[in-house]
Amino acid sequence: MTYNFDKEIKRIGTSSVKWDYQKNGIGMVESDACDAKHGADRLLPLWVADMDFKSPPAVIEALKARAEHGIFGYTKHGDSYFEALINWMDTHYGRQIKKEWVILTPGVVSAIKIMVQTFVAPGEKVLIQPPVYYPFFGAIEENGAEIVRNELILEGNRYFMDFDDLAQKTADPAVKMAILCSPHNPIGRVWTKEELTRFGEICLANDVLVISDEIHCDLIMTGHTFTSFASISEAFAQNSIVCTAPSKTFNLPGLKTSNMIIPNRNLRLAFSKTMERAGLMGGNTFGIVGTEAAYRHGEEWLTKLLAYIESNYHFMVDYLAEHLPQLTVFPLEGTYLVWVDCRALGLDAETRQELFLKEAKLFLDEGELFGPEGLGFERFNIACPRAILAEALARMKSVITALEPA
Numbered sequence: 001m002t003y004n005f006d007k008e009i010k011r012i013g014t015s016s017v018k019w020d021y022q023k024n025g026i027g028m029v030e031s032d033a034c035d036a037k038h039g040a041d042r043l044l045p046l047w048v049a050d051m052d053f054k055s056p057p058a059v060i061e062a063l064k065a066r067a068e069h070g071i072f073g074y075t076k077h078g079d080s081y082f083e084a085l086i087n088w089m090d091t092h093y094g095r096q097i098k099k100e101w102v103i104l105t106p107g108v109v110s111a112i113k114i115m116v117q118t119f120v121a122p123g124e125k126v127l128i129q130p131p132v133y134y135p136f137f138g139a140i141e142e143n144g145a146e147i148v149r150n151e152l153i154l155e156g157n158r159y160f161m162d163f164d165d166l167a168q169k170t171a172d173p174a175v176k177m178a179i180l181c182s183p184h185n186p187i188g189r190v191w192t193k194e195e196l197t198r199f200g201e202i203c204l205a206n207d208v209l210v211i212s213d214e215i216h217c218d219l220i221m222t223g224h225t226f227t228s229f230a231s232i233s234e235a236f237a238q239n240s241i242v243c244t245a246p247s248k249t250f251n252l253p254g255l256k257t258s259n260m261i262i263p264n265r266n267l268r269l270a271f272s273k274t275m276e277r278a279g280l281m282g283g284n285t286f287g288i289v290g291t292e293a294a295y296r297h298g299e300e301w302l303t304k305l306l307a308y309i310e311s312n313y314h315f316m317v318d319y320l321a322e323h324l325p326q327l328t329v330f331p332l333e334g335t336y337l338v339w340v341d342c343r344a345l346g347l348d349a350e351t352r353q354e355l356f357l358k359e360a361k362l363f364l365d366e367g368e369l370f371g372p373e374g375l376g377f378e379r380f381n382i383a384c385p386r387a388i389l390a391e392a393l394a395r396m397k398s399v400i401t402a403l404e405p406a
């Protein structure tokens, strides 16, 4: 089957966070309150991690059929749901999971918040590796815990984990949990099995529980191999919770359905208890149907999607090399989020924001959001039709070129 990823699908007016909400310098507001949202002058949103592509046809068909049924009562996922998930994990990652290990949540971020509430007492500490997905900061601090930063090391145009620092910081008995972002948003690394093994061994030796956020695990570029943290050893499986979801892979984040995989019975019971206390049990009717259809029938679509994203990435790399060589694009090993070093422009964060958001009308995620380690960088979401990406890059070229002395 062919899929037309080039087709621009209007999303304005669909209550889309990406397209209907914009930043006005104070916070997020409905785009009507902002600058132009239609026509050539519209603001292009390449920020939040959802895609401007339709989900696989089989998912849409399954959801339509479910909608046709017309009764949307309380819903629970059954054997057929688990079978699809178990099969996906086995065929893609060689990981054999059991259905009783899986707990559904309305999202990965909400699950991580519940994990902090469950496993980290106020005043205790959680380790993260900035620059990193910014909701991790809130998940820790909003729940009374303290952030411990194991900053990634930038060598050339690739980031690496700092294992000496990790060993030193996890030796603090107050550090109870480490959140691994694998693949890593925003820097696009797919951690190797060796890196994950060293990370896991250090955490295990220091009795630090690993939360492996693997939401981007199906979005892997040619030449890279994803390893699920818990597949490395039984000891890692018992000392971890793996967060997975079909939401990034098949563009279903609005269906609010994610799967937490928790083989350790004690961890599972404790997590479920907090979920219950928060009243978070029960499935989303459409989330369950969409997830099952995606895992059962989405494979071919995903292969083509990855090829499209990869060609968008090469288009971007070539464009910037030709027109804006002062910007450095990082290798994209996984995710559809491209990390770009804009420090050579010599602009402070505010001026860069002014330039991109107000002049170029480009809504990117500024690097500073991911921690001070991201100062001077921008994150581009390239999961959009090529024409939108091309327009975004042309706008960047235009405002940056105008900065330079004639």
Ligand SMILES: Cc1ncc(COP(=O)(O)O)c(C=O)c1O
Residues within 6 Å of the ligand: 048, 049, 106, 107, 108, 109, 110, 133, 181, 185, 213, 215, 216, 245, 247, 253, 258
């Ligand atoms: C690493 C990572 N985790 C979690 C999420 C969000 O997950 P959810 O929408 O399921 O809360 C994202 C979305 O961008 C992400 O990049």
